[in-house]
Amino acid sequence: MTFVQLIDCKTSRFDEMNQLMDTWVERTKGKRTATHSVIGKDRSDSSHIIEIVEFPSYEEAMRNSNLPETDQIFREMVALCDEMPTFTDLDVVRDEQLYAANARRFFATLATKGELPPLDDLLVEDYHDHNPSNEQDDIGMDAFRRDCEQWRGAFDFEFTVEDQMAQGDRVCSRWSWSGTHKGDFFGISPTGRTVSMTGMTIHRCTSDGKIAEGWWQYDNLGLMGQLGALDALEQ
DSSP states (O other): OOEEEEEEEEOSOHHHHHHHHHHHHHHTTTTOOOOEEEEEEOTTOTTEEEEEEEESSHHHHHHHHTSHHHHHHHHHHHHHSSSOOEEEEEEOOOOHHHHHHHHHHHHHHHTOSSSOOOOTTTEEEEEEEEOTTSSSOEESHHHHHHHHHHHHHHEEEEEEEEEEEEETTEEEEEEEEEEEEOSOBTTBOOOOOEEEEEEEEEEEEOTTSOEEEEEEEEOHHHHHHHTTTTHHHHO
């Protein structure tokens, strides 16, 4: 679970404090586990500074705190403060930006060339996939991987996310898809044709950003038409 620490302090020596933060980054280069840092200054009190530091997990934050460089920087920071800084530790229980980023990574991962990468960092183990092309929903990561391999075996493809909206634990992505038909697809032999379609997917995410459920809507009929599967019906 993503972890955030708020460092609240007062200092009349902000420029020196800012330089100290740069020194901390330099000293811990390659060892620092923080993934994002924001420093804000209170508009009503310029001596009031809050730093927001994000870590992949509480455990990674503790690893960062235990670095000897962090301990030294902390002592130097206290010396620059007008009073003792306070620390607030937060487990992130909702992050819509994280959800949207993971949804984009989901589409990029499905289109990865070569072997399909592990999906453990993207999907929960009992991921539930609702796909109109399947008679039954895929339930579980293994079932979803098998379905992905059918598409990947039939096409070299890529997704382009055109629009994305996040609300609560849901992310809706409007995408376009294009691929080259290279293998059997629902009984249709390889045609070598380049085909395309558009669609939307809604993902439900868990608090740590993993995807728990997905609902797909796309132009499957148009895709089959491009592959020639409807030619006999039109005659």
